[in-house]
Amino acid sequence: MNFEPFIISFKLAALTAFILFCIALPLAWYLSQTKSRAKPFLEALTALPIVLPPSVLGFYILWALSYNSPIGAFFEDTFGIKLVFSFSGLVVASCFYSLPFMVQPLQNGFESIHKNMLEASYIAGKSKLQTIFQVALPNMKPAILTAIIVTFAHTVGEFGVVLMVGGSIPGKTKVASVAIYEMVENLDYTSAHIYSAIMVGISFVVLLSVYIFNARQNKRFGL
Amino acid sequence: MIDIHIKKELYGANGTMNLDVNLHIKEGEFIALSGKSGSGKTTLLRILAGLEDAKGTIQVDNKLWLNNKKTIPVQKREIGFVFQDYALFENMTVEKNLLFVNNDKKLAQHLLELTELDSLKNRYPNRLSGGQKQRVSICRALMKKPKILLLDEPLSALDPTMRTKLQNELLSLHKEFHTTTIMVSHDPSEIYRLANRVIVLQNGEVINDGSPKDVLLKTQGSQKFSFEGELLDIKKIDVIYVAIVAIGQQLVEVVVSSAEAKNLQLGDKVNLSTKAFTPLIS
Numbered sequence: 001m002n003f004e005p006f007i008i009s010f011k012l013a014a015l016t017a018f019i020l021f022c023i024a025l026p027l028a029w030y031l032s033q034t035k036s037r038a039k040p041f042l043e044a045l046t047a048l049p050i051v052l053p054p055s056v057l058g059f060y061i062l063w064a065l066s067y068n069s070p071i072g073a074f075f076e077d078t079f080g081i082k083l084v085f086s087f088s089g090l091v092v093a094s095c096f097y098s099l100p101f102m103v104q105p106l107q108n109g110f111e112s113i114h115k116n117m118l119e120a121s122y123i124a125g126k127s128k129l130q131t132i133f134q135v136a137l138p139n140m141k142p143a144i145l146t147a148i149i150v151t152f153a154h155t156v157g158e159f160g161v162v163l164m165v166g167g168s169i170p171g172k173t174k175v176a177s178v179a180i181y182e183m184v185e186n187l188d189y190t191s192a193h194i195y196s197a198i199m200v201g202i203s204f205v206v207l208l209s210v211y212i213f214n215a216r217q218n219k220r221f222g223l
Numbered sequence: 224m225i226d227i228h229i230k231k232e233l234y235g236a237n238g239t240m241n242l243d244v245n246l247h248i249k250e251g252e253f254i255a256l257s258g259k260s261g262s263g264k265t266t267l268l269r270i271l272a273g274l275e276d277a278k279g280t281i282q283v284d285n286k287l288w289l290n291n292k293k294t295i296p297v298q299k300r301e302i303g304f305v306f307q308d309y310a311l312f313e314n315m316t317v318e319k320n321l322l323f324v325n326n327d328k329k330l331a332q333h334l335l336e337l338t339e340l341d342s343l344k345n346r347y348p349n350r351l352s353g354g355q356k357q358r359v360s361i362c363r364a365l366m367k368k369p370k371i372l373l374l375d376e377p378l379s380a381l382d383p384t385m386r387t388k389l390q391n392e393l394l395s396l397h398k399e400f401h402t403t404t405i406m407v408s409h410d411p412s413e414i415y416r417l418a419n420r421v422i423v424l425q426n427g428e429v430i431n432d433g434s435p436k437d438v439l440l441k442t443q444g445s446q447k448f449s450f451e452g453e454l455l456d457i458k459k460i461d462v463i464y465v466a467i468v469a470i471g472q473q474l475v476e477v478v479v480s481s482a483e484a485k486n487l488q489l490g491d492k493v494n495l496s497t498k499a500f501t502p503l504i505s
Contacts, residue, residue, distance in 0.1 A: 116310035119274055122297045123304045124324040125367065134323070138314035 001194065004171055005179035012087070012175060013155040016094040017102070017148050023095070024102040024147070029132060031103070032110035047100045054097070054160025061093045061165050085167045090175075093165040094155045102151045109143025110136060142214040149210045153203060224250055225371065225403065229270055229279035229289070233427065235261045242266055242277070242427035251401045255408050255418035255435070262424040264407045268373045271405070272304050273297035283370055303364030303402070305374040309356040311348040317359050318344040324366040334362040337399070338392055354385035358392065365400060374406040378413065390416055411439050449496035450475075457484050468495055 027046070031039060049057055065083035066072045075081045083089035113136050121131040137144065159177040166173030168182065176195060183192040225248040233240045242263040248254060256264045269275040273288070274297055281289040288295045312320050317340060321331040335341045338358045348356055357377060364372055377393075378386045390413055397404060397417075408414050414421055414435050421438040423431035431438050452470035457479070459465075464484040466477050477495060479487070487493070 114308070114310060116306045116308060117312060119297075120304065120306065120310045120312070120363075121323075122274075123272060123302060124363075125298045126323075127298065135312055135314070139312075 001191070005174050005176040005195075006198070008087075008172075008174065009156050009176040012090055012094060013152045015091050016098055016155045017152045019091065020095055020098060020102040020151055021148060024099065024106055025132075028103050028106035029110055029136075031107045046103050049097050050100050054158070055164065057097060058093070058161040058164030061096060061161065065089050065092065065165065084165065085169060085173060087166075087172055090162060090166040090173055093161050094158065097158055097161045098151045098154050101154045102147050105143050105147035105150065106140075109140035109147070112143070113139055142217045145210060145213055149206055153206055156199075157203070224248070224282075224284055226280070226282040227271070229267075229277045229281065231266065231270065231275075231277040233263060233266060237261060237426075240427045242270075244424075244427070244429060246422070246429070246432075248403060248405075250403055252420055253397055253404045253406070253418045255406055255414040255421045256424065257408060257414065257421055257438075258424035258430075263427040264424055265375055267424070268304075268375055268405065268407060271371065272302050272373055273300045301367065301370040303367060303369035303372045305357070305360050305364050305372070305377045307376045307380060309348070309353075309360045311356055311359055311363070313348050316345050316347055317351070320348070320359055321363050321366050324363055325368075327366065330366060330368075331362075334365060337396065338362055354381050354389060357381065357389060361389075361393065361396070365396065365402065368400070369402060372402045372404045374404065376407050376409070379409070386410075386413070393417060415439060449494060451492060451494055454487055454489055454491045454493050456489065457487060459484075466493075468493060470495065 027042075031042060031046075062084060063069060064071050065075075067076055067084075072083055075083055081088055083092060117135060117139070118131055121135045122128075126134065156175075157177065159181065162173070162175055163178055163181075166175075166178075168174045168178050174182075176199060180192050180195045180199075183189075183195065225246075227244060227246040227248070229242070229244055231242045233242050240261075240263070244263075244267055256267065258264055266275060270277045270289075271281065273295065276294060277289070278291065279289065280287065280291070283301075286295075287293075288300055312323060315323060318331060318335070321334065322328065332341070335344055338361070340355065340358055340362065343351065343355060348359070351359065357380075361374075361377065364374075374393075378389050381389065393406075394417055396402075406417065408418075418435055421431070421433060421435050422429055423438060450470045452468040452475070454466060455469050455474070456467040457464055458467070464479045464481060466479045466484070466487065468475050468477060475495065
């Protein structure tokens, strides 16, 4: 049994979750605090990947990352990175695809923090950055965990975008979901069964641990 | 010495309103800010703290906190703020809540001892009662040794016994630290006990400013007793009329003449006063 597709899937998911956490944190904070009229536009834009067919998203990303577009040309000419049909391209695509799954829980988390608690921190002389890291984030651990795990799981589960942007190059861009698709296509049901069962098992355990952790946190904070 | 001259347009439940306040506050004063809800009390506190912007100037001890060109951010203003809902940092113990503001262990210990919280210093806020939480919040506000202490209805969510206890603590803290204090309060007994000056706001303007005795005491002229209450009911019993008036938490029955009864409407604010009789206090 070749488990390489799983390793690629998890590597991709872990990288995506890490990069997205860094990008989504300031965005979610901004969305939770702003009263600007641009807020609904930004929120709608962030949520787009939830409703768009993966093929639409995949097509645009493919087009944007290819050498025909300025972005793709820039990356290839300056850094020598080919973004299409490569692992780096998959990471970029996954970051777009999973963005709402990171931003929304974090934004909800920030919004759940009582405004007075943040103001008390400003009054104590703390900057916004100190307030985010020392007051806001420690009080929204369930939201952070949910954001990271859901993003991770969602990236492991993506199929359409990955197939369009990454193709199915063994050892490089062939992730577990694509591998299962190919096994079924080749009528290799035994392998497909094993792969699928592993996916179901891992996904369930991950989600279960999130819910157990959140229940414990809520109990601790008397919610 | 604090000089406040501010203007701000507010959008409240009663439409737009102009907050327009000019005040001069002496060092060490304990001021009670009173007035109906929506009169701009909380906004005034928040403007002083730098949590909301406004036009005008605020000067504290020769330092400009606000003028038309610049405003000092909330972090740099030397204030302490106590919220009605405590706003403690839930992820920190009682002691950490204080040390987060200013890492002065001695001062923290002193404040916790003064407020009898010493034994609770390693607890998290969710394991404290409302009264304990508010005491932590008051201690936290004093950790920075602020120039001004702002309290936004700090005791209104507490039961009467706890309220009296915390009033005494506020008083002893004020005696020890001499911090200029502005407290929003609706409770006349609380104001009388704590403040040396009352400022009453109405629709964003100061309508009364003086000592608690002058502002709060309802007796004027030669009455011996005078109570303000709400008329709940008028009943005709045989030839007389009996009015039921709610004064504070108590209901009182009073006989009124038919002429008086005609002029009164249910829900009216009425003044119940009497002259020349010898009350018994038992």
